[in-house]
Amino acid sequence: MSLVLTLLYVPADRPDRAEKALASSADVVILDLEDAVAPSAKDAARSGAASVLSSFPSGGGREVQVRVNAPSTPWSADDLALVAGLPPSVSVRVPKVASPSDVAAVRSVVGDRPVHVLLETAAGVEAAYAIASAPGVASIGLGEADLASDLGLSGQGVEDGLAWCRQRLVVAARAAGLPAPAMAVWTDLADTDGLAASCVRGRGLGFVGRAAIHPKQLPVIEAAFRPAPDEVARAEEVVTAVEAAAAAGSGTAVLPNGRFLDVAMVDQARRVLALADRTGPAPRPSPDLP
Numbered sequence: 001m002s003l004v005l006t007l008l009y010v011p012a013d014r015p016d017r018a019e020k021a022l023a024s025s026a027d028v029v030i031l032d033l034e035d036a037v038a039p040s041a042k043d044a045a046r047s048g049a050a051s052v053l054s055s056f057p058s059g060g061g062r063e064v065q066v067r068v069n070a071p072s073t074p075w076s077a078d079d080l081a082l083v084a085g086l087p088p089s090v091s092v093r094v095p096k097v098a099s100p101s102d103v104a105a106v107r108s109v110v111g112d113r114p115v116h117v118l119l120e121t122a123a124g125v126e127a128a129y130a131i132a133s134a135p136g137v138a139s140i141g142l143g144e145a146d147l148a149s150d151l152g153l154s155g156q157g158v159e160d161g162l163a164w165c166r167q168r169l170v171v172a173a174r175a176a177g178l179p180a181p182a183m184a185v186w187t188d189l190a191d192t193d194g195l196a197a198s199c200v201r202g203r204g205l206g207f208v209g210r211a212a213i214h215p216k217q218l219p220v221i222e223a224a225f226r227p228a229p230d231e232v233a234r235a236e237e238v239v240t241a242v243e244a245a246a247a248a249g250s251g252t253a254v255l256p257n258g259r260f261l262d263v264a265m266v267d268q269a270r271r272v273l274a275l276a277d278r279t280g281p282a283p284r285p286s287p288d289l290p
Contacts, residue, residue, distance in 0.1 A: 003278040004028055004063070005209040005225055006218045007182055011036035012045040012066070018052045024215045025222075028063045033079050034070070034095055036213075042075045046082045053086055063091065065116055070096035071105060080109040088113055095143055098123040100134035107136045114138035120146035125165050132176035140173055141211070142166065144184040170206035180208040180271075187213065192220050199224030208275070226279035227272050235276075238269035 008026035010018045012033050021029045031052065037045040049066055056064075066086065068079035071094070083092045092110050097103060097117040106115055115136045119125050120143030132140045144162055153161040173181050183202045186195040195217060199210055203225055210221045227235070238253075238261060245253035253261040 002027075003208070003274050004179070004182070005275075005278055006221050007065075007209065007211040008215065008218065009036060009067070009185065009211060009213050012049040012052070013037050013041040015048045015052050018048065019056070021215070022052070022056055022062065022064075025218050026062065026212070026215070027209075028065060030065045030067050030093055030211070032067045033075070034067050042069070042078075046078060050082060050086070053090060064089070065091040065093045067093040067095065068106075070094075071102055072096070077109075080106060083110045083113075091116055091138065094118065096120045096124065096146070097131055099127050100130050103131065103134040103137055112136065116141070118143040119165075119169065121150045122147075125168055128168050128172035129175055132172045132178055137176075137178065139178055139181065140169060140176075141181050142169055142184050145187075166202075166205060166207070174206070180206055183207045183210040185211045185213050186217065189214050189216070192217070195220050196224045208271075222279050225275060227276050231272055232276045235269035235272035238265060239273065242266050 004027045006026045007028040007030055008021050008024060009030045009032050010021040012018060012031040018029070018031055031049045033042065033045045033049065053064065066079075066083050068083060069075040080092075083090065088111075091114040092106060093116040094102070094106050095118045097119060098121055103115055103117060116139045117131055117137055118141050119128060119131065124131065125142075125147070128140065131137065142162075142165060147165060148158050148162060151161055169181050173179065183199065186198060188194060199221055202210070209225065210217075212218055212221060237255060241253040241255055241261060253266075255261065
């Protein structure tokens with residue numbers, strides 16, 4: 001599968017919306033049994049998820065995850081039992097993971113399918129690397145609303161307090177050899193400019209991609225993560241220099257300006273090119289009309 005950039009949440013008790021999500025441009029569709037579903041609708045959500053996936057066993061050609069309820073809730077056991085009976089291509093997304101033992105408990109029910117974890121408590125953030133390194137974990141992310149509440153953040157303190165947690169997440173994912181984490185959802189559907197600006201900041205911090213709660217957010221996310229043309233040109237220059245050095249039997253690559261390249265620079269260049277391949281070329285500016 002190509003680079004994952006967009007993940008779209010959809011309430012599993014609304015099969016009509018789930019089918020539309022599977023026909024959207026999202027790389028990953030997340031059938032939600034948790035926050036998007038009222039307590040009284042949990043049974044309907046499980047039935048809805050099973051129904052949708054029986055109609056679209058291959059996920060409509062895209063990756064499908066099911067977000068279950070947290071391990072401490074009364075719905076967790078039934079959610080995991082549902083996932084265990086789904087096609088093996090369906091992954092599980094687990095909120096409020098606080099330790100590697102939470103991951104092990106989930107895998108004991110759902111088997112070897114990939115586990116995508118959300119850290120939403122201080123304990124989860126403190127154990128970020130241990131959780132990221134746990135067997136079966138395919139990605140880690142933050143549940144920022146619950147985390148901010150757990151930490152007692154408010155006002156401007158929310159952004160300031162979460163900044164450290166976000167960087168901790170990026171470092172843990174990188175250290176554990178996982179993909180760069182995707183950003184948490186942007187809840188203000190009307191503020192697309194704010195979403196775009198937030199995505200640009202997140203990319204600068206090492207995040208790749210973002211979860212969305214509405215299809216109209218998907219093109220905004222893609223555009224915000226698209227590398228600028230000059231950034232792509234620099235990355236191509238780096239990769240070309242490395243390949244030329246390798247072809248010449250040299251272990252040292254040097255740019256035309258005399259700058260030596262190291263492994264980190266090459267890896268970053270390849271990440272830029274992967275993003276460029278995923279998002280396509282930047283649109284050309286419209287010509288000025290007379």
